[in-house]
Amino acid sequence: MTGVAPFRPKADVNEAGCASRAVLEHVTSRWGVLVLAALLERSYRFSELRRAIGGVSEKMLAQTLRTLERDGLVHRDAKPVIPPRVDYTLTPLGREAAEQVWALARWAEGRLPAVELAREEYDESRRTFVP
8 A cells, every 4th residue: 555545536426426424424423523523622431421412321321432433533542551541532533523513502502592483383384374
């Protein structure tokens, strides 16, 4: 291996087979967003991260961390001590992604009242509509 990346056509998320869709799915998944957002603050041990992200199961957190690590977004640092200590941090690529999804999460929090109102109006219009 020469260390040179193989030629790949330009990514286009709108193309059915585009590999960027998988990355987008990982980054914007329910737990992916929350893991990336939490790690923006600081590094976490697994149990700390699980407590910081309400509602995530141990299995889903482990799976999400592995996926994000494979994508190069999260770094897993296992220290050879007793008891074992594993810390998770964002890579530079992960920090870049986390900042993007965190902005979207903050937007969703801030615009929640407008979304709820739109939902109520939509639901009300469907209740009064008779085809």
